[in-house]
């Protein structure tokens with residue numbers, strides 16, 4: 001990417017903002033038009049000073065009502081032009097801000113969904129979320145408003161200064177001395193206010209996080225009778241935020257008071273010096289009026305430029321973070337020239353053969369402990385293999401490796417003798433279908449939750465999949481049938497029902513390899529029978545690997561792999577392992593005790 005080198009070593013705020021221009025480039029035409037209106041309005045604003053002069057000199061002083069009327073009409077015409085230009089300037093600039101931040105948001109999200117899963121173990125989702133929302137919102141306000149304000153103020157500052165000197169040299173010298181006197185306290189207080197404003201935002205964000213966690217876990221809070229404790233703790237958080245806010249508003253009050261005092265003091269000095277000149281006949285009243293108009297314009301423009309400079313620095317931080325995120329390369333990518341997955345006799349309905357060969361794997365976050373060590377397993381087309389072993393043995397890790405969420409440090413995994421790294425990620429993941437122990441439901445309706453397995457599926461296909469998963473009946477009984485909303489704020493489903501939705505999703509996907517993580521929590525006999533029947537149908541004509549917790553599953557498996565501490569300790573059938581494997585015997589006793 002073109003911005004990679006700049007974003008790593010930003011030397012100034014502007015330099016790290018520079019890469020954002022890649023996102024602005026496509027809208028060159030709009031930028032040009034916006035700039036035109038920006039200069040147009042700046043020009044009209046500057047000429048307003050002349051209008052003021054005319055109204056005073058030709059209108060009031062001349063004593064002619066007609067002349068006053070015509071000068072006022074000219075002033076109205078100028079202000080109409082200003083309004084006209086402002087509409088387009090504001091609209092186009094804000095449009096640019098919104099458009100560019102929308103594009104950046106999309107680019108960041110597109111990047112996030114493709115990143116390797118271990119990235120999300122190192123980076124909290126809350127942080128990524130704030131990149132997507134807060135950081136992009138800041139850039140939007142910079143591009144859409146602050147930048148335009150700064151540019152306009154810059155033009156007006158230059159023009160205003162020029163007009164000041166043209167109007168009256170002596171008074172201009174007073175302004176040149178007074179403006180910094182007014183600005184210095186504004187910049188100092190402004191900086192403090194900004195710092196406090198950002199810690200105030202942090203404090204508010206903390207309140208949000210705290211409340212969010214309590215609301216999510218409200219049942220735990222209530223069952224432990226922690227309401228009063230939580231109320232007190234939350235109260236403290238709120239007070240902390242209030243204390244920061246108090247400091248901020250104090251600084252702001254000082255700022256306002258100082259600005260009013262200094263500005264009017266400076267204007268009074270000018271009025272006094274200018275007024276003496278008017279009385280002495282050295283300048284007209286209109287000139288003095290115009291002069292004060294320009295002086296205020298120059299001061300305001302300088303204040304705006306100073307204010308925006310601070311914001312630009314804050315935005316530079318956001319821009320750097322966003323661009324760093326966009327620069328990260330996913331550690332798991334498709335090969336440039338992927339091999340197609342060959343199918344035995346070209347018959348897709350037979351599953352695929354799987355092989356683990358001398359596989360060693362360490363999780364990136366725990367590089368010193370092997371999660372899998374020296375794993376060798378061969379699974380034939382259409383076989384059902386059960387993985388058993390105590391907690392932490394590495395069973396789930398096997399599933400993660402098969403879906404290539406991580407790459408092994410040593411050895412490899414093959415599908416029909418092709419190494420996973422040689423397959424395109426999309427083909428690999430098309431082949432795999434996973435039914436997790438705790439099914440994940442999205443906050444949408446049943447139809448879309450099942451349809452996640454095959455986005456182009458028709459309604460009939462979805463209903464058919466639900467029927468085959470033994471889910472149709474209970475879905476029909478939901479308040480709005482297939483349109484019922486599931487997920488976070490949706491209908492609550494029982495464990496068995498959720499599993500059947502997940503099974504329907506997998507049926508619809510129709511994968512060659514089925515990865516099944518059986519639920520450990522016991523379902524009631526009826527649900528268990530429904531789920532088992534649905535699974536049996538699902539396993540036909542596929543290669544299936546099951547993390548097994550049920551007697552029925554292991555007995556019917558073609559092969560059982562017994563794992564412990566990341567290694568395979570035994571492989572065989574239920575009968576052979578009962579004789580040869582002490583660990584398997586122990587596991588059987590434990591697991592099937594519970595099943596009784």
Ligand SMILES: Nc1ncnc2c1ncn2[C@@H]1O[C@H](COP(=O)(O)OP(=O)(O)OP(=O)(O)O)[C@@H](O)[C@H]1O
Pocket residue numbers: 121363364365366371389390391392393394395396397398
């Ligand atoms: N993302 C991860 N980062 C670091 N270590 C992990 C990660 N996931 C799992 N582990 C570790 O790897 C080992 C194997 O875990 P795994 O989840 O594969 O076990 P399991 O056999 O599926 O256990 P269970 O039956 O309890 O789910 C454990 O020691 C676990 O702490």
